[in-house]
Amino acid sequence: MAQPARVNAPLESKLNRGDFAAIVLEHQSMVFSLAVNFLRDRQVAEEVAQDVFLQLHKNLHAIASGEHLVFWLRRVTSQRCIDYSRRRKWSQVSLEDVPEPAARTVARDPWLSRRLRQLVDSLPPAPRMVVVLRYQEDLTPQEIADLLAIPIATVKSHLQRSLAMLREKVLRVFGDVVL
Amino acid sequence: MTELDDELRKMMGRVEPPGGFAERVLRRAGKPSATETRANLPSTKSSTPAFVRWAVAAALVAAVAGGLEYRARRQEQAAGEAAREQVVQALQIAGSKLQLVQTKINRLHETGRNP
Numbered sequence: 001m002a003q004p005a006r007v008n009a010p011l012e013s014k015l016n017r018g019d020f021a022a023i024v025l026e027h028q029s030m031v032f033s034l035a036v037n038f039l040r041d042r043q044v045a046e047e048v049a050q051d052v053f054l055q056l057h058k059n060l061h062a063i064a065s066g067e068h069l070v071f072w073l074r075r076v077t078s079q080r081c082i083d084y085s086r087r088r089k090w091s092q093v094s095l096e097d098v099p100e101p102a103a104r105t106v107a108r109d110p111w112l113s114r115r116l117r118q119l120v121d122s123l124p125p126a127p128r129m130v131v132v133l134r135y136q137e138d139l140t141p142q143e144i145a146d147l148l149a150i151p152i153a154t155v156k157s158h159l160q161r162s163l164a165m166l167r168e169k170v171l172r173v174f175g176d177v178v179l
Numbered sequence: 180m181t182e183l184d185d186e187l188r189k190m191m192g193r194v195e196p197p198g199g200f201a202e203r204v205l206r207r208a209g210k211p212s213a214t215e216t217r218a219n220l221p222s223t224k225s226s227t228p229a230f231v232r233w234a235v236a237a238a239l240v241a242a243v244a245g246g247l248e249y250r251a252r253r254q255e256q257a258a259g260e261a262a263r264e265q266v267v268q269a270l271q272i273a274g275s276k277l278q279l280v281q282t283k284i285n286r287l288h289e290t291g292r293n294p
Contacts, residue, residue: 020205020208021201021205024200024201024204024205028200029194029195029196030193032196032200033191036194037191045196046197046200049196049200050203050207053208054207054208057208113186113189113190117190120187120190131187131191132191135184135190135191136191136193163183166183166187170183
């Protein structure tokens with residue numbers, strides 16, 4: 001009897017061997033980074049990332065391919081992070097409430113990274129996740145829209161507004177030489 | 180591509196999770212969840228048809244009721260027997276007393292005829 005053609009053999013072989021551990025090791029960095037870049041708390045990020053993999057463990061049968069696995073992990077991690085953030089009423093501060101730094105500094109200064117981080121953390125959950133997916137995973141607006149199940153126009157709007165606010169806020173301090 | 184993009188990209192680079200992350204995930208994955216544990220427990224729901232369960236219940240009720248009725252009748256019967264025995268005993272006592280009186284009367288009569 002002829003065997004059916006194998007699609008995505010690497011994933012299938014892993015699943016057939018029951019090697020869930022290999023999947024965790026391969027993708028733990030992506031999942032944990034999404035969580036920690038969004039939540040900014042390593043302990044909470046680890047809990048979220050563990051829950052994502054446990055959910056995967058229960059749903060391995062539904063994963064059709066390696067691409068599907070990555071999509072699934074990104075989607076579930078994003079959803080869990082946003083849900084967690086909304087439930088916890090994340091200590092979200094309005095961009096306007098973030099204090100201005102006391103003095104100007106030069107480009108590439110660690111101050112700039114810290115300042116940018118503060119500003120990104122102050123974004124509402126959905127736009128913040130859009131920014132994280134865009135810059136951590138280098139996803140296109142269309143890919144982000146598919147992942148978060150929202151219209152592409154919303155993704156573009158989140159990106160444009162977030163970047164405009166970040167740029168404006170940083171430029172006030174660092175000047176247009178920097179950005 | 181702006182410098183802001185570069186900064187954001189650098190800021191959001193991937194990082195490794197704390198050591199032992201995969202082991203902790205695997206350990207948790209190895210434990211059955213509460214729902215799975217419940218699912219594996221033997222079902223408390225009986226596979227016996229409902230009408231059989233009702234018949235058994237009715238038979239048990241009838242047996243208990245019959246037992247109570249039998250016990251009540253036995254108690255009544257015992258009480259009746261005890262009462263009859265008491266009456267018989269009372270009659271026996273009364274009879275012996277009468278006999279004693281009769282004997283004394285007879286003796287008095289005999290003493291009167293032969294002083």
